[in-house]
Amino acid sequence: MNTTDETIESHAELFEKLQTGRKRVEEELSKVIVGQKEVTKQLLVALMAGGHCMITGAPGLAKTLLVKSISQVFQLNFQRIQFTPDLMPADITGTEILTDGPAGRELTFVKGPVFANLLLADEINRTPPKTQSALLEAMQEHQVTAAGARHTLQEPFFVLATQNPVEMEGTYPLPEAQLDRFLFNVLIDYLPEEDEVEVVRRTTMRQGGAIEPVFTAEEIIAIQSLVREVPVSSDVIEYAVRLVARSRPAAEGAPEFIRKYVNWGAGTRAAQALVLAAKALALWESKSYVAKEQINALAKPVLRHRILLNYRAEAESTTVEQIIEKLIE
Template identity: 55%
Template sequence: MAADADHGGTVNGGPPQDDAALGTDDAKRLSEARERIRQQLGKIIVGQDDVIEEILIGLFSRGHVLLEGVPGLAKTLMISTLAQTLDLSFSRIQFTPDLMPADVTGTEIIEEDRNSGHRELRFMKGPLFANVVLADEINRTPPKTQASLLEAMQERQVTVGRTRHPLDNPFFVLATQNPIEQEGTYPLPEAQQDRFMFKIFVEYPSFDEEFEVARRTTGMNDQDVQPVMAAEEIIRLQDLVRRVPVSDHVIRYALSLVRQTRVGSDGVPDFVDELVGWGAGPRAVQFLILGGKARALLQGRFHVQIEDIQALAKPVLRHRMVVNFAAESEGIGSDEVIDRIIDATPTTEDALSRDARFQKIFAS
């Protein structure tokens, strides 16, 4: 039997096709789809280009995304519009202090057959059973309910009683949290934040963007969003991301960035020991490389560059490393430390291999 085109080999009995050739064609199609997605989102959403780009990278990497921003920046509207654009089912869960795990995952109920009178347990699916799930204000619900969502993110299934219920595929969680209201909230522990591939800051719009928002939202805006991509194609492209080649040098570069966040390790810069409480774990390296692969595809390339890793360093690392009191007292955040680590890391393979500090990092 001829191999499927998605996995290389022969196509329709023809000659073998190289993964790179197939991948280049797919990368071109994904890059074109990215532009169509942006065009459709632009009908509703003004600006936020970097946020949309990073959300798409998270989706095609099979990761999940934590969005942080003040109220009124269209986070919910952006996510629901994206689900329409990708023709995916969408569910929004408003997290509140009284929300229970069963309100998120679903619950078993006793149902009686009217004809036979026989009673049996039936599972009623919760809002978690959708392709795109918005966990709105996740830090407003107690840890027990937070954990029910994070378990589903990791395992992509829900266990009720003794029965496991697989979640829909693709499955993509976007959680939001408000950084300015901390009273009555339950901040996500760092270990649970690590489950999210990216932490994305949603910033205020520029003057021109806010002007356009005011103009659109106070007038008649009957723009309809058209689907650009179906679930089956998204799953195929998620598989394709795993096949994008990455050189050993790029992997070593990603490792260099992550390992330099680990306080007290050999070769770590002095400013990290002075400013960082603790650093990122191995999952950061995995997400840097996977995100680099997805970013390359979205830009029409079938290979990962150093620039891909650098572009994703902040959303991958900012919630996996914690600055200490000394940094906070000087107004230094994790993003500034990441910038300094990037500046201190050579980008060429020869420079990395010759640098005595990085020889210690690779040997430790």
């Protein structure tokens, strides 16, 4: 058997395991998470695509529990950072301390919480830009630099950063150029009443069974490689590029509502994110190729943080969600 045949066989085995494991993942997460199925799917797709997520939602909507549960299902090392105005870059990346060694006193690098597989950056907009950029550098380069030495982060590395949509005073909102580093911006909303009743019932009773792992970190890395092998036709790629390009008011062929309400549209990275995420979604849904349906399904989480509306849109209560829906139409 040659190398190509072995690769095809290993991909087939991994694809089969992913399809059988998908139901188990959903069952394990349902032990502690009620509802939020779309949010959960988007986070899993981002993990498979090897991207990072920004998640926006009010406090108390189980964001931390959801991320921690995903880390348990995939056997990933989980860390959480609560961002505050006095947080320093070294509090994230780590720092050098003086220790007594065999050769006398020496500087030893102590790793910070960023050295994890799954990192929850809670309320990232509560810390100054210098500290935000320390995390964003780690996200982009998958490494940190301390005292001139580079330290590689362990793979897979996935960051979920939250922003609180209320109490915006005293915050440091991420600029659009930094937001563009996130694959998705996921919105998490309040649960329907029947789901909220179930949450209260569960959390005020004896704790249920623990989450059982389904995949390993090594398998996640293999799945991320498999995602890039999912075929996508030129027509679908051109459709994704057109969808993104039409969000730019200065672009040729931009619709009138884009010129009217949008100040800045999505860039090329958005088209890349759209196609890559669509590949991951197709794989998760047991599809053998990417269709326009996957592109449309992920247009909102990919584009909502990459389109900047103008004052006219704000004055007329036009939202990014409405703009994206019109673009798809």
